[in-house]
Amino acid sequence: MESLYVLIPLSALLVLAILGVFGWAVHKGQFEDIEAEGQRILTDEAPAVDADQDP
């Protein structure tokens, strides 16, 4: 049970970190056009692929 004394403060810190990441994503506009992302697969243009995902 002693481990909880570390884990609970740690989880609180983790939550704060996640909030920070989410705030960054919101202000970068990542949630503004959610519908279009789903339709991108249907367009002719080849989607941008990360280098390590290349076949």
Added chain:
Amino acid sequence: MMPPAQPLAQPSPAAEGVAVLDDPLEQGRFTRWVAGPGGERWAESSLQLAGLHCAACSGIIEQALGRVAGVHMARVSAAAERATVCWDPDLTRPSALIAAVRRAGYDAVPDAAAPARALRLQLQRQALWRLFVAGFCAMQVMMFATPSYVAAAGELSDEMRRLLNWGAWMLTLPVMAFSATPYFAGAWRALRTRTIGMDVPVALGIAITFIASTGATFEPDGIFGHEVYFDSLTMFVTFLLGARWLELRSRQHAAETLERALARLPETAWRVAADGGVSAVSVQRLHVGDQVRVPLGQAFPADGVLEQGDTQADESLLTGESAPVPKRMGDSVVAGSSNVGAPVLVRVLRVGGDTRLETIVSMMRSALTQRPAAARVADRWAAPFLWAVLLLAAGAAAVWSVIDPSRAVWVAVSVLIVTCPCALSLAAPATLVAAARGLARRGVLLQRLDAIEVLATAQHIFLDKTGTLTEDRLQCSAVLLTPGAVAQGYTEASVQALAASLASWSTHPASRAVADLQPGQTDSGDWQQVHEVPGQGLGAQDAEGRAWRLGQAHWAGAQAPLPDDAQAPLRADAQAPLRAGAQAPLPADAQAPLPADARLVLSCDGRLLAGFVLEEVLRPGAEQAVQALQRDGVTLRLVTGDTAERARQLADRVGIVNVLAAATPEAKLAALIELQRQGHKVVMVGDGVNDAPVLARADASLAMGQGALVSRCHADAVITSSRLLDLVSARRTAQRALDIVRQNFIWAGTYNAVCIPLALVGWLPPWAAGLGMALSSLLVVANALRAGR
């Protein structure tokens, strides 16, 4: 000012309207100045695009814009259908940008609303972030709270409980300090203006809960006891913010739809210079005394007087008068009315704020500030609720300080916590938002949520005629053949075909009605020397050289010395005993003298062949809508600027008894204020500029989607479909929403009535209080969502 631009290609005549964009006055609406990397002055323009059908289109437009010399950067958002272009004012002009987009196969208009949208975007992001912080923290706090709910007595050590409480407190801090700030700010604003809105009890409830729980966390043996309510608190804030976010979204959706309608090319006037040259200028550049050319089908740019040519002006948006008004040389014309007769020259007499249009608009603005304040449902309850709760808490503390001083504070706090106004503060907004979304799906865009309440309860509805009950076009309801025509072997069908093919040469509303008798006909016939005489009709010769005329009876019928056989029907024409065609029985009201402009005749070489009865076209569903509203006990009143006779005729057709005809905007407003003074709530449904003051002053107002911009912008709701039946269904939705609000209030009242006595006597276990609060919020939200269905 713009530096002199390098010589550019002369714009083509079609692009003249676009050239106005190069005027710095117009440029300022959609362009801002930014500093380039070297400190030079660059312009950044926003354009609203049209014609995009896929994401790849954005790349094509970006390339097209990038190829224009002087464009530094072009960014296109396919989803928003907007482009941002950064360009060098020394090298190019806005008109060249739009020309480039058009060459690529798309269209663009200036986007003047860009700053407003940037602000909205920021608000939306902020609201979403607040909601996420609250929601995410609430979930985590719930995890920390779960052990104390499920642990049996003595299973959870005191240290562990304190540790969990500390963790929950830690995660409630961001909710209090960041997510809940709108409520604290709102409460502070309300207190400073000495009013009590719903934000005050909410902020008080949140603050008290947090303080009590904080005390319990750090000093379990202190006056606040050892129970914490962080889970209920964060969940409550999350629900509140969720409702607020949805409300923001639906409001912004309405604003965006309006903006799309507002984006257009600037108003252009064709000014005639002293040397006779014509140049396209912005309407804002017109001066008193200028001479402007007004082409057929365009709006008069300013108030003025006709200098050359006769025409007809469609003033229906301004006055409600449905028939075009004939204008001769020397007559005055009004800005905003459209020229439907012939191209004319106009001398400008008044511009800008002095014009009749602007006068009506400013009248509307002042009416808007005087509209009766519609108190929001929840705000009406806020003050009594707050005082009752405070009194109860103070009373409980006073009583308990006599019985058991150590529990006095604890009981007072628990009273404040269980009465947390969750149901009350969520009940109305969540329901109204859900109803607004349901209405939007049906084609009624709400711009003010409070309108739902009025819409549901109002017993008086004012309806405009032209454009609201009727469409702004005419329809030919009957074709009447003269005996002479029948003797010559004409049938109704052949006369219809002849008249329709001749009428298709003209754009006049009456001609279009006749042309519509043969819909889809593209063959314009073998007519020669077609000429249109403003206010009279159309004349032409057929292949055999016979002169045909289609127009007003006195013009088309009595042009030449008439052959004997035509005399009788012509004279009879005034009394309308024309022989009815077999398929077109004389309508009952045709015995009454029809308005002169509501009938056309067709003649050949001066011999009268047929008459056409024209009438206004009712909007589809107008009759059913009127009947449905009257069945619901609503008093309808037709208010129109049109003549009494035409208004009466139409009112009889749809079944409205109460008519106010020939009314100026002032008279309409006076009638409305009179009803309001008697204590009635009045809903106005209209479309024109002349309705705008009434729309602004009415308790709730709905504008037709095809109406004038000024009325659409300031109405509480826009019926985008322009279907009147949507008004009926909107009213039903509003009534159902109000029922649900009442149910929610009843639930909140029951909950408080049960819990407060328990808390007062100190019997309410804290876990039950927290659970009750959470369940009550959930129930209210779930019930509210029904309103949108």
